[in-house]
Amino acid sequence: VAHRSELSAQELVSRARKGEPRAVARLISWVEDGSPALPEVMALLAESSGSAHVVGLTGAPGVGKSTTTSALVAALRARDVQVGVIAVDPTSPFSGGALLGDRIRMQEHATDPGVFIRSMASRGHLGGLSATTPQAVRILEAAGCAVVLVETVGVGQSEVEVAAAADTTVVLLAPGMGDGIQAAKAGILEVGDIFCVNKADRDGADATAREVRNMLSLAERTPAQWHPPVVRSVASRGDVGELLTSIDEHRLWLVESGAGELGRQRRAAEEITAIALAHIRERLSQAASDTVARLASQVVAGESDPYTAAATLLSVLEGRGEGFARDGR
Numbered sequence: 518v519a520h521r522s523e524l525s526a527q528e529l530v531s532r533a534r535k536g537e538p539r540a541v542a543r544l545i546s547w548v549e550d551g552s553p554a555l556p557e558v559m560a561l562l563a564e565s566s567g568s569a570h571v572v573g574l575t576g577a578p579g580v581g582k583s584t585t586t587s588a589l590v591a592a593l594r595a596r597d598v599q600v601g602v603i604a605v606d607p608t609s610p611f612s613g614g615a616l617l618g619d620r621i622r623m624q625e626h627a628t629d630p631g632v633f634i635r636s637m638a639s640r641g642h643l644g645g646l647s648a649t650t651p652q653a654v655r656i657l658e659a660a661g662c663a664v665v666l667v668e669t670v671g672v673g674q675s676e677v678e679v680a681a682a683a684d685t686t687v688v689l690l691a692p693g694m695g696d697g698i699q700a701a702k703a704g705i706l707e708v709g710d711i712f713c714v715n716k717a718d719r720d721g722a723d724a725t726a727r728e729v730r731n732m733l734s735l736a737e738r739t740p741a742q743w744h745p746p747v748v749r750s751v752a753s754r755g756d757v758g759e760l761l762t763s764i765d766e767h768r769l770w771l772v773e774s775g776a777g778e779l780g781r782q783r784r785a786a787e788e789i790t791a792i793a794l795a796h797i798r799e800r801l802s803q804a805a806s807d808t809v810a811r812l813a814s815q816v817v818a819g820e821s822d823p824y825t826a827a828a829t830l831l832s833v834l835e836g837r838g839e840g841f842a843r844d845g846r
């Protein structure tokens with residue numbers, strides 16, 4: 518594989534650990550492309566993983582996710598915290614294009630060596646978005662980022678997937694547009710740890726906040742559970758103080774309640790399963806395609822049934838049946 522010959526995984530990881538932006542960018546490209554070197558990279562990164570607070574920001578197009586992210590970066594830099602930013606575009610197989618506007622909005626941080634910004638797609642990755650995000654996070658952690666902000670457009674299932682990769686999920690809303698209702702529909706109410714009404718300089722911010730509070734009040738929560746706050750921001754003026762305070766409070770709660778550890782445990786389990794399933798799928802399509810075709814003929818001819826055929830296929834995949842060409846992995 519071409520990019521493997523340039524620099525070894527080991528060399529790139531050691532450069533990333535020194536905070537070299539080009540090494541970090543290259544490794545994240547490997548994640549995007551599903552490089553065959555990824556297992557080696559992830560093994561090298563294992564010891565430094567789990568150190569960063571991962572904050573997901575999601576919300577409808579145009580609510581101000583990028584502007585808010587940029588304002589949070591500025592606030593965190595003022596605390597001298599090293600920050601990683603991943604802008605996930607689930608709608609595009611290419612990184613860069615659709616997120617050009619984000620790059621411009623992030624421009625003020627472009628020359629800061631304490632900030633790593635990367636837009637990311639999930640082209641060809643085995644485990645899809647739910648696998649690419651945590652892997653990119655591990656690379657940013659190795660580079661020293663104590664906080665990683667993950668921005669994703671709320672367009673259905675994708676934000677739920679990305680929320681699943683975050684310690685703290687911020688749902689951004691804006692006045693008007695019936696955002697609250699949309700949020701409820703998309704199941705956003707369940708994934709949000711913090712709700713932030715951005716563009717609070719506009720009319721209707723109070724009404725939107727009230728609407729979200731009303732909907733949140735319908736969910737039953739024990740006192741021990743986290744009660745998602747509804748805060749306001751004017752990201753275009755850099756006013757994200759309330760939001761940052763809530764993020765701090767949620768982080769503290771995650772540690773003190775043990776919920777953070779449980780969440781990480783659950784996410785690791787999902788990640789392992791996603792990778793394993795992707796491998797099984799790949800082996801099904803590669804090594805066993807002849808077998809599947811033969812079994813399909815038998816089912817069509819009435820010589821077998823789908824359940825028996827599936828059981829045969831599984832035994833073939835496990836290497837117990839006949840006609841299985843091992844792919845050497």
Ligand SMILES: Nc1nc2c(ncn2[C@@H]2O[C@H](COP(=O)(O)OP(=O)(O)OP(=O)(O)O)[C@@H](O)[C@H]2O)c(=O)[nH]1
Pocket residue numbers: 576577578579580581582583584585618622670715716717718719750751752753754
């Ligand atoms: N009035 C006002 N405008 C804002 C505020 N925050 C962001 N905007 C503007 O809203 C527009 C969209 O902001 P973005 O940050 O690009 O929104 P986004 O959610 O990242 O958009 P997508 O990535 O395209 O989904 C821009 O023109 C911002 O300048 C705010 O607090 N008040």
Ligand SMILES: [Mg+2]
Pocket residue numbers: 582583584619668
């Ligand atoms: Mg954006």
